[in-house]
Amino acid sequence: MNKKEIAANKLTSLGTSIIEDVTKNKIPNIQVPSRGTSNIVFDEQKRHYVLGDRYGKRSLGNVKQIKKIGQMVYMANFCKDLVQREKTATLRELYYVSEGWDVEFGDQQESNIIGEDLEVTLGMTREDLGLMPEEDGASVYGKITLQEDDIEINALRSGKSGYTISPTIDEVEFLDHDVKRVIAVETMGMFHRMVQEEAYKKFDTLIVGLKGQAARATRRFLKRVNEELKLPVYICNDGDPWGFHIAMVIISGSAKLAHVNHQLATPNAKFLGVTASDIINYDLPTDPLKDIDVLRLKELLKDPRYRDETWKTEIKKMLKIGKKAEQQSFSKYGLEYVVDTYFPEKLESMEN
């Protein structure tokens, strides 16, 4: 059974279980795993946040819960229709579609939460249910061939901005590749630099331009190339708490998405830089840390995802020097330096 059939079955079951209860004169209820802070735990073995085993019960016997169950059933019905017709909708579209339903949402925030309820209840991602966030997928450049429906795409022949990861990345098949690793970079400026300096040839690598915080589809892509194609994944971001955390969310997932981290996190992915040590060793142009940077770095020190000694050392070092640096600051030594010198030195130190 493929994912779509599983999704359709699970969505149908949600409705039939309610009908069965009714015909048996039982009060229908739905068990929704709790997403409260106290039920989100960091799983040391899986190396990402997971949900604990607490759950809430929504019962049609409870007047306060009837509306939420109604919204959930309407949404499940809409998703079943989407999945069966092989369509997708954005969360925004779903919100507007719901204007035609007998149950209403006060705002999109409310419909988004019911969407998450549905994810966690069925144990599937909202993408599996046909619901897509409106995010911009990363750009991919290099020797990989993918198949979307009946279209074959070569990410080395898609133009200088590369292949854009589609929101429906789970339906994309990896046909062939000729690379040894994947390097993801935070900015499209660095992406274009690497394309221009032919980093894909020099390092036998795919180049992934994250465009800031990685979209869910981008995280699925990185997880899949790491696990299905067995390619090591390196992340190079700005050397500041925000760059660190963009990398960490790719590596260990987020607490908010504890219920889907097993599909999104890539625990084997590695942060290549820019580290506080890089700032010192390469004498990079810097900006002083702002109060909010310092605050954020101190938060990261307490975060279980940053439990490795290397992370702790680098965060403390950044706090000590009081400086941050952008990934594009290597241009101080010329445009080619980052590809000719920095990446080879760092890759060498990480792979040997």
Added chain:
Amino acid sequence: MNKKEIAANKLTSLGTSIIEDVTKNKIPNIQVPSRGTSNIVFDEQKRHYVLGDRYGKRSLGNVKQIKKIGQMVYMANFCKDLVQREKTATLRELYYVSEGWDVEFGDQQESNIIGEDLEVTLGMTREDLGLMPEEDGASVYGKITLQEDDIEINALRSGKSGYTISPTIDEVEFLDHDVKRVIAVETMGMFHRMVQEEAYKKFDTLIVGLKGQAARATRRFLKRVNEELKLPVYICNDGDPWGFHIAMVIISGSAKLAHVNHQLATPNAKFLGVTASDIINYDLPTDPLKDIDVLRLKELLKDPRYRDETWKTEIKKMLKIGKKAEQQSFSKYGLEYVVDTYFPEKLESMEN
């Protein structure tokens, strides 16, 4: 002579004219067209803002102007090198590169302004000079084949997120196409909707996903398909002052870029919607106008770019009903409605 040779020549001339002055014992100076508000005029015939003929003179005999001339010459030299080596750099990289020069910039704002000085002095865009903004180009889907270097790209076979317009769009060649028009939409949500509903077939159209405010490369692309391929361009955005203005900047350019609007504006492009009339006629889900929306709409009424009666009527109507609507709000009538009903009706009314 191609654009690159012209750029290299102009950049070289800037330096040689200074050297000639020096050898003739004349005080070197550079004439920089003024970008002050009073020198920006709306050209009724060209239908976009242009620069007037006032200019400032920067002289090496004026102590206050020596630094700016030095910065300009350094930057011109860097750009000449870029153009000759067929490379590009982001404005951010340029700023960091300048750390190695004898003249320095206080911040990137300062180097960006010198970049604009160079554009306006040489009468070329900064892209012609090898300098790229770090913007995300639009996505293009549909029957068009393009050539980037020796790579042929079919925008119908680049994946569901389409072909991404490259910052170096001016070097891209249009090889072949089989469409009758271009429809650009503000959000990627609407882009994916149109791809899914096969709007490219139904309307013989290219679909362009703007991703909000259109990048300069996107505006060049739209201008080129309109003028080189003679394709009508329609823009469908959110029905609010911001959606209006995203369209207007594509159509009539911006005041700030008066010196390059002749390369960026597409005066023949048309705003398809969402208009205030659409909100009424299609009984769309709306949000009330906020104070800042009202303020902005009143500003637009005074803007010469909105001089057409249709624009004035629509802006006044929106102020009167006090409501705005997003383009995705058509989903109230089902996901397909926008492609099955709205677009055909609007295109019919605009083309006949």
